[in-house]
Amino acid sequence: MNDTAAKIRELTDLLNRYGYEYYTLDAPSVPDAEYDRLFHELEALEAAHPALKLPDSPTLRVGGAPLSAFAQVRHEVPMLSLSNAFSPQDESGAFDHAEMTAFDERVRGGLGGKPPQYVIEPKFDGLAVSLLYRDGVLVQAATRGDGSSGEDVTQNIRTVSDIPLRLRGGDTPALIEIRGEVLMFKADFAALNLRQEENGRKPFANPRNAAAGSLRQLDPRITAQRKLHFFPYSIARQEGGFSAGTHMQELDYCGRLGFALPEGNCGCFGSMAEILAFYEQMRQKRPALPYEIDGMVVKVNSLAQQHELGFISRAPRWAVAHKFPAEEALTVVEAIDVQ
Numbered sequence: 066m067n068d069t070a071a072k073i074r075e076l077t078d079l080l081n082r083y084g085y086e087y088y089t090l091d092a093p094s095v096p097d098a099e100y101d102r103l104f105h106e107l108e109a110l111e112a113a114h115p116a117l118k119l120p121d122s123p124t125l126r127v128g129g130a131p132l133s134a135f136a137q138v139r140h141e142v143p144m145l146s147l148s149n150a151f152s153p154q155d156e157s158g159a160f161d162h163a164e165m166t167a168f169d170e171r172v173r174g175g176l177g178g179k180p181p182q183y184v185i186e187p188k189f190d191g192l193a194v195s196l197l198y199r200d201g202v203l204v205q206a207a208t209r210g211d212g213s214s215g216e217d218v219t220q221n222i223r224t225v226s227d228i229p230l231r232l233r234g235g236d237t238p239a240l241i242e243i244r245g246e247v248l249m250f251k252a253d254f255a256a257l258n259l260r261q262e263e264n265g266r267k268p269f270a271n272p273r274n275a276a277a278g279s280l281r282q283l284d285p286r287i288t289a290q291r292k293l294h295f296f297p298y299s300i301a302r303q304e305g306g307f308s309a310g311t312h313m314q315e316l317d318y319c320g321r322l323g324f325a326l327p328e329g330n331c332g333c334f335g336s337m338a339e340i341l342a343f344y345e346q347m348r349q350k351r352p353a354l355p356y357e358i359d360g361m362v363v364k365v366n367s368l369a370q371q372h373e374l375g376f377i378s379r380a381p382r383w384a385v386a387h388k389f390p391a392e393e394a395l396t397v398v399e400a401i402d403v404q
């Protein structure tokens with residue numbers, strides 16, 4: 066590699082590390098002026114040697130030329146959406162968690178009575194996206210769309226500062242598809258709407274609409290100005306790298322790969338009673354959170370148990386077998402009678 070290419074590689078890695086410290090760890094190790102100096106040095110080298118610009122260059126964060134339209138991306142693994150378990154309040158204001166108790170019973174039934182561990186995490190109120198990394202480099206990002214295919218928003222996603230352009234840590238998987246929620250923090254939403262009104266533009270109704278509108282911009286330079294964030298919540302597929310056995314291990318792995326995690330707002334418990342207590346705590350904490358959540362998501366922690374249950378829930382909902390009593394069942398009854 067010639068020394069210009071080596072210099073571009075060195076500046077790219079250094080600026081990506083500084084960006085991770087600043088945006089994801091909220092712990093910059095250099096002053097902004099030093100970051101800006103190195104950034105302009107990289108911009109100048111890339112302008113002089115366009116062929117040497119790297120796919121994970123931090124200069125991609127400012128957004129390139131506008132698109133005329135979004136391409137469609139087919140999801141290899143359909144993007145499932147969550148069924149809702151509402152907890153209506155009774156007249157005393159207490160929450161009736163009957164639907165959660167029913168969920169717990171269905172899960173235990175589906176696992177042959179084995180007691181599951183549950184993870185409870187925020188239900189982020191943003192928009193779902195899927196991120197594809199090959200050999201550690203972000204190569205494609207898509208919205209959920211109809212679950213089977215979505216819009217290619219790769220250029221716009223590259224402007225989201227806490228989405229790594231290259232995965233961190235060692236043991237990089239050859240391929241990994243990470244799904245999560247793009248959202249706008251409440252404070253950034255308020256500031257954006259102030260700017261909208263100052264410029265005579267319509268304010269956004271809520272942070273979710275603001276995030277969706279900002280991500281589905283054809284001009285990435287507008288997306289870059291919108292201060293979006295991303296939280297991962299599942300690994301859809303993976304080839305190589307660390308093989309998680311539970312959802313908590315998946316989240317922890319995403320943290321090691323360089324993603325931001327909703328620290329302190331997730332929990333893992335062995336009983337629905339503890340889950341509901343955590344739900345109650347989060348309901349109290351909700352107004353003070355920096356981002357909007359519209360509930361909590363409860364998942365079976367073990368991936369093996371998820372796959373086992375997933376099979377049952379993937380059975381056609383529109384058909385059911387109504388079986389005659391098995392012959393041997395009658396025999397067994399007779400055997401008991403005979404004894």
Ligand SMILES: NC(=O)c1cnc(OC2CCCC2)nc1N
Binds near residue numbers: 191
């Ligand atoms: N809005 C959220 O915060 C959220 C959405 N989805 C999921 O999980 C998907 C992954 C597999 C089935 C549902 N988790 C979440 N936290």
